[in-house]
Amino acid sequence: MHRLLFVDIFDVVRYRLHRMRKKLKDELENRNTVQEYVCPNCNRRYTAFDALQLISPDDESFRCESCRAELVAESDKRAAEEMGDNDDNARRRRREKLKDMLQKMEVQLKPLTDLLNRVKDLPVPEFGSLQAWEARANAAGRAANGDPSANDSSRSSQGQGYGGTPMPFLGETKVEVALSGVPVKDEDSKPDVSATTMKVLPPWMIKQGMNLTMEQRGEVKQELKTESGSTANQHDDKKSKVNDKDDEKSIQDEYLKAYYAALLQRQQDQEEAAKRNQQESANTDNISSKMPRQVGMKSKREDDDRDDGVEWEEAPTAGNANKTYKMHDLNIEAEPEVSGEDEDDIDWEEG
């Protein structure tokens, strides 16, 4: 898949133009040339590399090694004489050519430089990395399949678009790098956190606010353990282990289904509640403290299980957005979690 990184291509083109121009100009102005010196007396030539040997100890000027006459810098000589021999003519022709080239470059590349100047102060569209794009496409697909929270793409583009502000080329690229370096999931820490909550939590980490899901989790875990233990006792061969795993898997699948169903239910409830609240608060002339407090309560409860989510919760759409997030995040996690089950199983058996 081919993709132009606009941020980079913009910088690259500008840099190349700059280099071209600089190279020509440098040569025109003799910038990187080695100065030459001539003895006016015997015409012996020296270069700047000989400088160390040329300094005369008494007056710190450059002296000819053979006749001690004071040396003259080549360019000065040329300026003084103006018209010179063949060598000078060739050099002048070269200069003409360079000047010509520089001028041609300015003229012929003008459309490009004009375009660049026009684009210079505009924010660059950020398409993110390939993974980010895929994740967004997937999320969009999922959203189309009945998930009401279709705000994913807009949100993730928001996330990358920190640099919606004009001009910070480097800043933009930086954001992009961070994205491609880290799996897209981590972009908004939430799915990650929910993934960890899906794993077995040690008892001391389970707080009240974490409600039924975690409790259920604990129960299921115990069930699995006893069951696997008993079946292993009964058959005592390796086949049973495979069966166990299947059993566990199906149990977990069911558990997941139930979990999502419960969550969906809860989310819908909350949405309705939120709607009601909004209507209420609108009706009661919006006593400013009321809405925020209720929203705050809810988000606080969520804060308890996820510490880093706080920033996201300040989305303008307040309470509603929280819940849609949650649902959506769980959906994202659903597949990885199921596929990652085997590892979990092994952990449990060994433990």
Add this chain to the structure above:
Amino acid sequence: MFFHIVLERNMQLHPRHFGPHLRDKLVAKLMKDVEGTCSGRHGFVVAITGVDNIGKGLIRDGTGFVTFPVKYQCVVFRPFKGEILEAVVTMVNKMGFFAEAGPVQIFVSNHLIPDDMEFQAGDVPNYTTSDGSVKIQKESEVRLKIIGTRVDATEIFCIGTIKDDFLGVINDPGASS
């Protein structure tokens, strides 16, 4: 640019040094012989950081001296064309100025000094901008770009420029005093 490299050298040692401290004697002699020298290929040997291996000695016919092949690690400093260096000005004249970056001598000719800097003769010859805000004189610290190196077997001499972006005086002793 600095490099940490492994070099080899054949050391000749007089038999009177032979004894329990032969190795120490060899290393001490190596440091004395090598540190501070310059080879066109590797640059200036700044410091020996370790001796990897001392080979079997070979008695030279006639003299009785013994030659040991010694492998040693050292830090070398080798200037390159295009490299940016910070250097201290050592001498200023109307042809330009000389500067030192550690062991390396650099000459900046006056056509590679920005056009707005004029040479001022006097007790302290210097290059100064027309408004007097920037001054290059002895002991000034400058950042320069090497545009050429002349490498002999035992010497490296550079010519540099300060006529480019971000080059020039980085600390001016005349301004601070």
